[in-house]
Amino acid sequence: MSAIVFVTLFLLIEVAGCVLARRQEAKPEAETAPPGARDNRARILESKNAALRKKLAGLAPKGVYVVIDTANNRVYMKKDGQTVREMVASCGSGNVLEDPVGGRKWTFETPRGEFQVRSKITNPIWIKPDWAFIEEGEPIPEKSAERAKPGEMGDYALGLGRGYFIHGTMYKRLLGRNVSHGCVRLGDEDLKALYETAGIGTRVFIF
């Protein structure tokens, strides 16, 4: 008997749930205008939508741009929507570093969004930041000259702002893995090709 009651109750709730799910969200003001006015409105909307689509298309980059896939560690050099070069990269590891003394915290993640090439440097010198010394268990030097590490970033670097760069690496066997501290590392040939193709202002899309 109780089983029948339970099943009936369950079925009732199921039906009620289905009815509730079928209810539609309140739609914006119902159209009560006569057919002629509706046609007019439809024409206006069609032209407005076409204009909006055109405006949206106008925001897309023209010519060369760069797309970086941080999950698959790939950099795509594109021109007018077509991939002209696919490159294997190393993006941010996602690890967190905690400073045991100062309590500071860093997350080694490649930032996502839209960026631009802001600077182009040949033979860049890495100015080793605090986290790099902490990570290696070394004392943070007082003189800034002691932070300079030439040769670690490869032959070229393209600055994206906020301290992030696309640069070379000494750890080529790790290309294709998420090992960087947030920058995007590339192999020598790919870096050279990117450096030669991308100018200042080239748009870089990172996801």
Place this chain on the structure above:
Amino acid sequence: MRNLTLVLVILCSVLCQGIARADDLETLEATNRRLRAEYELATKSQLYFVFDLQAKNVQFKSSGMAIAELPLQRVSYWGPVSGDKVRTVAGKLSYKTPERDVLKIPSPEESAKPDAEPKAQVKADPKKFELAALELSDMPTSFQVRFDDGLLVAVKPAPEEFLHRIWWTLNRGFWYLSRPLFSVWNFLHQRTYSEILLTMPPKDAQLLYWSLTDGSSCLLIN
């Protein structure tokens, strides 16, 4: 009799046209709202996501341009879902949330202490090289995305093997059977319950989990 049939046919066609026009107008208005919302997002130079449930894909977009596209194998709805507003990701839920590795560096005092027991020297095996990193393969294939307006998007991996297919069918059956209970429960709490179930290839599901972060802006086309 012939004339009467003709009149009826004309009347029907006029009536159908009227209904179609009303539908068209509604669609045009929804498209207009969606395009305006997208334009606003596109001008902010940020990454946003478009769940195009009609074309069955998820697009990663920036500046109005799709920079990546993930196909959806199946789309199921529960409850009312409007598709012409910007939604923000409020959270992600999965059975096993990938966690970041925290690199613990010993403080100078700790480093100065001599080890009570010297650690055994382990010879590193280059074949078993493991990275302390959060990578795509660490991401779940099955998860839920909660949006700011309460909408839930459940992502499930498409079945690849026979047993997985059976499990997936049972899972879908359970999904349909359990949703009414959620609708009633939410109704009792004066909320509307809406959920979308997306089935996609496992690797794409992982990429979607990777890319969708809290605060990401999303648009739905349905």
